[in-house]
Amino acid sequence: MKNELQLYDRTLKLSRYPYRSNDKLQAWDAGDEYIIHHTEEEMSLASGQRILILNDHFGALSCWFSQRHQVTTMSDSFLSHQGIQHNLQENQCPSINLLTTMDDIPSNVDLVFLKLPKINRHLIWQLSQLRKYLHPACQIIAVNKVKEIHTSTLKLFEKYLGRTTTSLAWKKHRLIFSMPDAPLIHSACEPELTWAVEGESIRLINLPNVYSGEKLDQGARFFLTHIPENPLFKHIVDLGCGNGVLAIKAKQLNPAASVTCIDESFMAVESARQNLHHHFSDCSHIRCVANNCLDDIEEKSADLILCNPPFHQQTAITDHIAWQMFCDAKHVLNNGGQLLVIGNRHLGYDGKLTRIFGKTSVKTVAANKKFVILQATKG
């Protein structure tokens, strides 16, 4: 895969995170190139502008603009943070201010670049934060694939941010130009959405970018009824925890076990932390960590790992994260420990688990029309 972005007289060497030598996915997209072309050709930006970049994937925009400007980049993704820092270093770029999307928008921003997030609640949150903190004359330039920009998307810009126009399409991408001058909608500035899980003693707060933050994921619903209870479990891991719903149920069933929740979304980790703290009075044995899968988690330290794996990384559909999660789980499980995985039937996780754990160590725990729950036992 191409790893050099060559534009005008500059070359940036960019890789995704985690780095994979045979990666078929590129670390930047035509949307990044469109923003760079637009600023180079249509705007004569004096050096030293205070530029805010939202949702940069692996640092193409942060690297490009940090050379001449003061850049703040905000992203909810731990993987993006790692990738951006690596690529800034690799290209000897000046340092930037790297924040999460839960942090406050910095003051005195001159120009904003926004790569549209996948989740609409996250978009609304970001638009309302921009509207709240930016000067009404500050220009916002957003970008996405043409097919992902619907009339309803532009209506969100108009409603939560302000006056909005769009560019012509280029390489299947379009720019959205907007100004933060709409009336401020105070309710949109509240980040949490709270709801109860039907049939369970579980109530969940969900920050804007948490997976399935508006209602319980159907897979998680099925998974909840098959989480095991075993007094021998000392340490349970919820891998890809989202709002922490699986960890809460596991802790309710196994109150003596310590629990670790891991996700690459900072908002997911914070949602899980708040939810676990709300449900249990003693939280001394509960950890919620932003991480890439089980990187740096101690070998042979868990008795049960629960996993409802992701099947995309940002906009790319991929199964490499699920594969890494399963490989890491084998490393982190104690001998005799179990990995429980839920997935859509068509995803074929049984084949992956069999390759990693061995045929006789993998069995189906439950299945319905849509999902299958698999158990892989180590050793």
Ligand SMILES: C[S@@+](CC[C@H](N)C(=O)[O-])C[C@H]1O[C@@H](n2cnc3c(N)ncnc32)[C@H](O)[C@@H]1O
């Ligand atoms: C299908 S969701 C499951 C969420 C929750 N456990 C549930 O069942 O509703 C997968 C989760 O994995 C997280 N994730 C994606 N890539 C990850 C990675 N490399 N390391 C850790 N978590 C990751 C996503 O942010 C997402 O919250």
